[in-house]
Amino acid sequence: MTQIPGITLRPAEDGDLPQIVNLDRLSFAPLSTNAEIEREWYGQGLALPDRSLFVAEQGMTGLAVGSYAQLRLGVCFEGQVLPAMGLSAVAVAPHFRGQKLARLLLEHAIADGQAQQLPLMMLYPFQHGFYRKLGWAWVGRSHQYRVAARHLPSYTERSHIVPYDPFQHEPVLQALYQRAALKHNGWLKRWDWQWQSRVKPVTGREVYCYTEAGEPLGYVIVQFARLEPPQKLLAAIVQEWVATTPAAYRGLVGFLASLRDQLSTIVWNTYTDDPFPHLLREQRRDPALAAIASEFGWTHHLGTINAGFMWRLVDLEAAFRLRPIAVQPLFQLTFQLTDPMLGERTITADFVDGKMYPTTQPAATQIKTSIEHLTELFAGFRRSRDLLWTGELEVEGDRALLSSLDHAWASTPPFCWDFF
Template sequence: MSETFRPARPDEIDDVARLEAHSFPAPDRGHEWWEDFLLNGPHGGIEALWAAEERGRLVGACQLLWMRQWIGGVAMPVMGLGSVAIAPTHRKRGLATRLLIAGFEHARERGDVGSVLYPFRASFYEGLGYGLAGEAHQYQVPPSLLPDDKQERMRVRMVDGEDDEAAMRAIYREAAQRLQTGQLDRTERNWRQSWKRDDLAAVLYWGESGEAEGYAIVRYRADLPIDRRFIELEERVWLSLPAQRGIYAWLSSLGDQWREVVYRAHPEEGFGDRLSEPRLPLLSAPSWGLWFPSATLLRGPMFRVLDVPGALALRQLAVNCDMTLVLEVDDEQIPENRGPWRVHLDGRRMEVEPYTGGHIDATMRLPVDTLSRIFIGAIAPWQAVAGGLATIDRPAVIQRLDQALAVPKPWMFDRF
């Protein structure tokens, strides 16, 4: 089989766009749309395109986007995998798997320690070492059910002009670095192209000090029939509790115009506790006896460690720790990740080297998709062991390991 995997050339944009249009057919996404997206998309252009060639013909392509993702307070270099397209005549041949494994090596060579994506099918990417790494609780409620606070609501105003946009960016960056895990380190290109659309609007909350402390971006779903229209929250970020109350209160004031708000909450936000009635609309989901449905669980992003020692060396610890582990990783696609590794947790950092003997506190064995989920905070080590996803020969160290690796549940607004 004469396959070649390589960066795409500028003169191949036409061919790649044709592949993408075949793989993701949609009325509003024809050939010209794909050409523009591949060249000028919010997260990358021609420099991110990766191609599969067979006998001189382009038969597959994807985006290996250059990104940085905030994990535990560190912006780590990661490859964002997007737009995986295989020619209709080459499906079910394992081409996508081979294309991506070659892409992993390319990303490792350029310095990426991890990879993030949104899956078309989670099981396919789990087979390539990715683990689910993001949840949201989706509520669909009348605005009047959100808590109102007139004083805080008066501090919310529409985003208008460059100074307001700069305030949004500063809020996002501080929250991504200090309060959250999983958000992308957005570039000027990301900001410029990600939210400035006619169906989107943004508001800022201004604190008593005169500084902006939170923002929200909403989407007007006026494209639907009038009896089904709603407003949906695309993203919200706050640095203070008053900002959180102000944004809730602003949303609660929109009932005269919008019948429903679709709100996607972080799992640790406790949004349902803020609602005066947390039930889903009648008959929208089955109940269980006297239990009632409240929110829909959404799952989306997946994460993969591409470079085990490189990623662990960048990962900050939540608490000071002094422990030495041997880590054995099952990674079918990247043999260099398997180890065994000597991982010394020292203070707030990890030192990683091949294990050649000596004192250790425990040995942990796990597949790379489980390691990836632990790394980004989607699950804790004890959950992996309790669920049979990992083994450790000395369970007594699990509690300390949980404390050291603790971060907020991963959360990402950007889609690609």
């Protein structure tokens, strides 16, 4: 464990609010005022049912020089809800940077995660490299298409779209999201407050539902905004969409197409295997936006791939027990892991009947890799045979078991609508 002389880490108390607000301002929004930060970020006070804050206090001055928040999350994966800790607002006072305080805060969070036997941690990094050095893995990839509204197909199912009415639709829509979440990897099982903050009225934000016989089967949350210099063009930024049937999906896309007279651009945020780009009239970015040279042969700029959140496996046994796998004949593997924060670790498991059973007897085949790479594999983000090829993983024993492992862990990589 990292020790910094004179620094103690403790749960935040109500009286710490002004200091935490000041740290957040200096770390994330140095042009805002403390009053603005307090209003926007801590409108409901410091402690929320699913959020705990911690401060690093300097004994000599009694000042908080660092703080961070732990969030209680449920991450949907292969039909299960994995209990997870979200990390946010990791902040170190500018005058205290580079003294390993951030590392101390993260070690504290991991120790708590281990004590709670949490399989997983999740965070949105300011820089991926910083957290990779500490064992986190980039697993959140999203796609964004900035396309002309007139290039969207105007499906007739758009006639089923109605404006969101909180009194009529709220509970049904929330339940619809939760059902959809369980069918996707990475979506959060939302607590009520997470859902409420998603649909609450905000200037420029609108929610529309796709309904059949009064029953919502999908919805889209859009934020209207002026895009890119010269900021003349009005766009609808899709912040979240859920469609439970193909008709609902076409209804949402057709609805956005019908905004073409008012809007230049639709910004469609989505996951990798969404068929959206195939349905466009033109496979290209909105030509009204500033041109981006493709720099490669006869191609058009179509969309961007964005690097988002990171995961880190914490309690390996819990993670292995909870994750369903593809069914195939029994095999056994031992993982020897390097972990920059927790040191060397080993886990052996039997892979059988669609599940993993941790055991103590070492297996004949051993895989050597890091906690970061194990997390990538576990998430279905990369395959062990690719890691062998790049030298990020080594095998002792039967190499053919890498194919079995890749088959067992094959899954759609995680994607998440929520940001924190």
